[in-house]
């Protein structure tokens with residue numbers, strides 16, 4: 412009998428539902444919340460309210476697009492954390508109620524594991540190239556920057572992570588001070604394609620081991636910008652493409668320096684990238700260059716699986732279903748936790 416999973420993701424500002432059949436994606440619906448743009452960042456209370464409005468229509472749409480009746484579902488998988496508590500509570504409560512009403516198992520998924528396992532989502536008629544275990548995954552999002560060693564679907568070890576800001580957070584904050592809008596990542600990416608990545612130099616961190624730090628880069632960017640604006644009040648307008656390209660290049664260098672070190676230490680050359688920042692074209696190009704230069708087998712996700720989506724929660728849910736790794740209804744949401 413087929414295993415059909417309904418997956419729910421509501422950890423931050425995207426309400427998403429997906430349906431998967433035997434690991435193949437049937438539908439993946441994402442409702443993004445434009446309401447935060449005016450504030451230059453996610454406002455938790457507004458995010459929870461928007462999830463509350465979106466969750467039922469998004470789930471209905473996912474079932475409809477998949478051509479699946481709710482009575483055919485085998486289980487409901489949901490993001491239990493980490494994320495914004497108010498946002499998580501909407502998806503968690505919905506998933507619990509839905510599974511209880513249908514009398515089917517509940518499967519809790521760690522949002523970060525979901526990002527990593529996005530590489531295993533299969534789509535009918537596509538190549539579906541998947542990493543072989545063990546592989547390394549550079550997990551870069553708005554809240555996390557980690558190098559993860561993935562030994563199996565359910566066996567991941569963090570080799571290094573940020574000790575302060577995440578890569579996406581640093582890009583978003585620099586974009587905000589440039590007055591470019593939110594979220595900054597896609598805007599910086601677009602501008603960077605037209606700029607010179609060597610135009611400006613920003614400081615790089617000296618952190619031991621495989622850990623990252625991005626707060627120094629942010630300070631160095633702000634400090635330089637203040638100095639240049641004193642000399643030319645229109646500096647940003649005149650130089651925004653070069654500023655974006657140089658900022659992006661510095662972030663990519665910092666990320667790839669440690670990743671190369673991790674490959675050297677572990678001798679693992681299967682290397683994947685995941686999370687919102689993996690949509691970045693500079694980072695994707697650098698991955699391709701590393702594959703050529705160092706012989707890595709690289710895995711770059713489709714754009715639709717980089718930012719938050721329920722498809723990745725569904726694939727993790729599918730593997731957990733095979734292991735009969737179910738969750739009891741009394742398990743609460745959690746806002747912060749390591750894998």
Ligand code: KG4
Nearest residue numbers: 552553554579596600687688690691718719
């Ligand atoms: O994974 P994600 O959707 O949310 C978290 O779980 O954090 O990642 C969001 C982050 C934001 O910082 C956003 O600016 C960044 O991913 N991002 C990008 C790009 N698209 C999204 N950063 C750089 N280049 C992009 N094209």
